[in-house]
Amino acid sequence: MTLAFTICSINYLAQARTLGESLQQTNPDYRYIIGLVDKLSAANLPTELIPDYPMLEVDKIGIPDFGAMCDRYDITELNTAVKPFFIDYFYKTYPDATEVIYFDPDIIVYQPLLDLNKALKTYSLVLTPHTCSPTPDWERPNELHHLNTGIFNLGFIGLRADETARRFVNWWKERLVYECRIDLCEGLFVDQHWVNFAPVYFDNVLIDHHLGYNVAYWNLHERYFLQNKAGEWQIRGAIEPPFPSGSQPNVEPLQFFHYSGYNPDRPDEISKYQTRFTFADASQAKEQRPDVRPLFDFYRERLLANHNEQYRQYPCVYIKPPVILRYKRVRKFLQTPFNQVISLLESH
Structure with missing residues (x-):
């Protein structure tokens, strides 16, 4: 059995539901679970906001x-820090889960993941680089x-339930208890920098260069989109027509798209984290990418249908106000005055 999961707080349940719908349509044999960094009892969600997924x-x-x-952590840091702990829990609680796959909630899966399933029969870990060129x-x-x-x-x-993957998860857990911060001056960016070590510390790691995996704003420069006659999305490399000798470039099916930084309230922006591309606004000095616009329009429609606006109103119960978190970090070495400041802030 393959167990697929995501992690989010209640404010991202529209994304988690949209991911679940795509997995249900494309990989119905997967068991899908939402890891919730929040408390349902505190939120008291109405019936229409309770997902059909566990x-x-x-x-x-x-x-x-x-x-x-x-x-210690803000909402982004906390949601990433708990990732290996969920994986470890699944290893211990679901012994029939031979593979465990994590997806961020802002992903849509577009195809049966046959190649990934095959890779996880051989490799302990499967990772995708931000860019392949x-x-x-x-x-x-x-x-x-x-x-x-x-x-x-x-x-x-992607992880197999084998000894190598378990050792990796245990090592990752130890690092993320205290060092899952966004602190570029200290060389930290949540859980990601740590995994740079994975192919060095652990054997049997596949770095998958499939152009259809984990497609996002950070690799659009090397991936262009088209639909075949069946309406399925495909990707070709960054070769502009006309193609040499009239030939067509090799294409690969789009496996899953990662809509990181997309805001459905700003439908004309690909991502708040990028400046390279625009959909079709010629007034901006950016490369126009009308080929990708339908993928974002579809995602926006699914988020709105899955109650994105309602979910966004729910604050995560575990997160301290930013001003308190800032004091905890900046003044942690001054415990006595720090505690007095915290008491004052929390009393307001």
């Missing part, structure tokens, strides 16, 4: 001193940004 609340998986992690300019993101954020994108990871 939700596993983070306080049920036995993370040691989880409260201290909540004190050099970035063409210094627009954002470029290779300097990837050096800051990690070679691999951990919006996806």
Whole structure:
């Protein structure tokens, strides 16, 4: 059995539901679980906002001193820090799960993942790099940004339930208890920088260069989109027509698209994290990508249908207000005055 899961707080359940729909349509043999970094009892969701997929609340998986992690991390850091703990829980709780696959909630799966399933019969870990070829300019993101954020994108990871993967998960857990921060000056970007070590520390790791995997704003420079006669999305490499000698380039099916940084309230923006591409606005000095626009229009329609606007109104119960978190980090070495400041802030 293959267990696929995501992690989110209630404010991202529209994305998690959309991912679940795509897996149900393309890989119905997968067991899909939403790891919830939140409390359903505190949210008291109305019936229409309760997903059809099982939700596993983070306080049920036995993370040691989880409260201290909540004190240290903001919502992004916390949702990434618990990733290996969920994987470890699935290893222990679902012995029939021979493979465990993590997807960020803002992903849509477009095909049966046959090649990935085959790879996980052989490899302990499957990772995808942010890019498979050099970035063409210094627009954002470029290779300097990837050096800051990690070679691999951990919006996806595939793992076998074998000894090597278990050792990796245990090592990853130890690192993320305290060091899953966004702190570029310290060389940290949540869980991703740590996994740069995975192919060095552990054997049997596949770095998959499939152009249809983990497609996102960071690799659009090397991937262009078209639909075949059956309406299926395919990807070709960055070769502009006319093609040499009238030939057509090799194409690969789009496996899953990662809509990182997309905001359905700003439907004309590919991602808030990039400056290289636009859909079709000629007034901007960006490369126009009308080929990708239908994929984003479809995603926006699914998010709205899955109650995105309602979910966004729910704050995560585990997250301290930003001003308190900032004091905890900046003044952690001044415990007495720090505690007085915290008491004052929390009283307001």
